[in-house]
Amino acid sequence: MMEMFEEVQVEAYVFPTEDIEKVKKAMLNLVPGLKFEAFDRGDYMLLVGKTTDKRALQRLYELFRGQQILDTARMMLEEGYFGEEIIIKVHKQVAYVGKVNFNEESPLGPITIIIRTKEPKKLMKWLAPRTKNGVPIE
Numbered sequence: 001m002m003e004m005f006e007e008v009q010v011e012a013y014v015f016p017t018e019d020i021e022k023v024k025k026a027m028l029n030l031v032p033g034l035k036f037e038a039f040d041r042g043d044y045m046l047l048v049g050k051t052t053d054k055r056a057l058q059r060l061y062e063l064f065r066g067q068q069i070l071d072t073a074r075m076m077l078e079e080g081y082f083g084e085e086i087i088i089k090v091h092k093q094v095a096y097v098g099k100v101n102f103n104e105e106s107p108l109g110p111i112t113i114i115i116r117t118k119e120p121k122k123l124m125k126w127l128a129p130r131t132k133n134g135v136p137i138e
Contacts, residue, residue, distance in 0.1 A: 004119050007050060010030065012110070014045040024036060024049070030095050031113065034049030036049045067100060070131050070136065084116060084117060088102070089102070092108050092109065
């Protein structure tokens with residue numbers, strides 16, 4: 001199951017009012033095992049975390065089920081699917097408390113998760129299967 005992607009990249013802007021360690025924690029709450037680089041963009045830092053760890057998406061898998069948001073997650077994955085990349089954006093402050101919220105409207109900007117995969121349909125089916133009455137049917 002876990003061999004479905006090549007890399008997961010997670011990005012967020014870090015503004016001067018924010019603590020970079022808190023932004024890292026928010027990102028790691030969604031995708032553990034990230035290796036970080038920070039790029040100074042003047043008014044903000046661009047924080048980029050990457051991992052090829054095959055367990056990297058396990059946390060999102062658990063959050064989607066635990067929060068009972070499989071249908072929403074599936075819709076967001078399908079909307080963000082471009083060739084061999086799946087891009088989703090989530091709320092940064094909600095991620096800090098260990099949850100997923102796809103409402104990216106936040107003054108601090110979203111966390112962007114980019115999943116690079118040769119098997120996007122298979123990955124989406126695993127990560128957020130279709131459901132009936134909230135129960136996975138795939």
